[in-house]
Amino acid sequence: MLQNSAEQLRDSDWFQSAKQKHDEIVSKIKEKYKNSFSSQEYHKIEKANWQFGKECIDNLFQKKNPNSEVAKQLVSAFDNIKHGVKTSQKDVKEAATLMAQVIENLPHKPKHPVFTVEEIVGRSFYNIKDNEIHLGTREPNYDPNFEIFPTAFHEMAHWLEETPEIKSKIVALYDKITEGLPLPISKKNVSPGAYVELYRKSKMKLPLEYCTRDYVEEKRRDLISKGKLTQEEINAEIEKFRKTRPTELLSVFFEQLLKNPASMLDEYQDYFEAIMEVLR
Numbered sequence: 359m360l361q362n363s364a365e366q367l368r369d370s371d372w373f374q375s376a377k378q379k380h381d382e383i384v385s386k387i388k389e390k391y392k393n394s395f396s397s398q399e400y401h402k403i404e405k406a407n408w409q410f411g412k413e414c415i416d417n418l419f420q421k422k423n424p425n426s427e428v429a430k431q432l433v434s435a436f437d438n439i440k441h442g443v444k445t446s447q448k449d450v451k452e453a454a455t456l457m458a459q460v461i462e463n464l465p466h467k468p469k470h471p472v473f474t475v476e477e478i479v480g481r482s483f484y485n486i487k488d489n490e491i492h493l494g495t496r497e498p499n500y501d502p503n504f505e506i507f508p509t510a511f512h513e514m515a516h517w518l519e520e521t522p523e524i525k526s527k528i529v530a531l532y533d534k535i536t537e538g539l540p541l542p543i544s545k546k547n548v549s550p551g552a553y554v555e556l557y558r559k560s561k562m563k564l565p566l567e568y569c570t571r572d573y574v575e576e577k578r579r580d581l582i583s584k585g586k587l588t589q590e591e592i593n594a595e596i597e598k599f600r601k602t603r604p605t606e607l608l609s610v611f612f613e614q615l616l617k618n619p620a621s622m623l624d625e626y627q628d629y630f631e632a633i634m635e636v637l638r
């Protein structure tokens with residue numbers, strides 16, 4: 359179970375031919391649309407990427423049981439979406455089945471209740487406290503066919519992260535790769551007057567700076583930037599948000615595996631291996 363290393367998978371005949379097939383599909387799409395780059399073309403390429411990503415996930419997480427209790431529960435969580443208006447049910451259910459497949463292969467299964475789902479205006483997120491996935495699908499220009507598959511997969515990984523055996527290893531990994539590195543202070547102000555989002559520096563090469571997102575209270579930001587808080591006080595500050603906000607390490611791993619598996623096996627091998635180790 360979960361034996362493959364990045365190198366083994368990348369160098370396997372299966373991967374090489376699947377990648378070649380995927381690259382051919384993408385260049386055919388580009389060829390067809392070469393004179394008019396459109397969102398349609400972009401969308402088709404993204405879908406081809408996800409198809410390749412799903413094949414890689416199938417290869418890494420081989421035990422499959424779409425009729426398992428977990429699969430049924432995850433899928434039905436999307437049947438009762440609050441304020442559901444634009445979700446592509448087919449895509450979220452496919453993402454739920456894929457996440458259930460991942461879980462089938464894990465030695466430690468989630469023991470906490472299955473999440474609820476609400477569609478919202480704004481950015482998607484998972485909240486630990488209310489165990490709810492908030493899907494940002496209610497923007498006026500939101501295209502339900504476009505992002506929902508990887509987003510639903512990403513948010514479900516946040517819920518999965520709350521499995522105690524996974525959570526403790528993820529937090530340990532987060533602490534290890536950020537330890538001793540200076541804290542960037544000014545970043546996005548997501549909730550004015552409440553807290554600011556920061557992206558920590560990392561000792562491990564990561565596909566997105568978003569992987570090491572953290573929060574501090576807005577009113578503490580100035581104190582931190584003026585050097586008025588000790589490292590312990592800063593850590594305590596960050597710790598407060600750990601109770602309500604998950605890390606991004608596991609979710610970005612699954613999202614990137616879906617969107618660009620080749621880069622995960624090549625450029626971000628250490629990250630790949632570290633997360634596979636968390637899951638074992």
Ligand SMILES: [Zn+2]
Nearest residue numbers: 512516606609
């Ligand atoms: Zn996230």
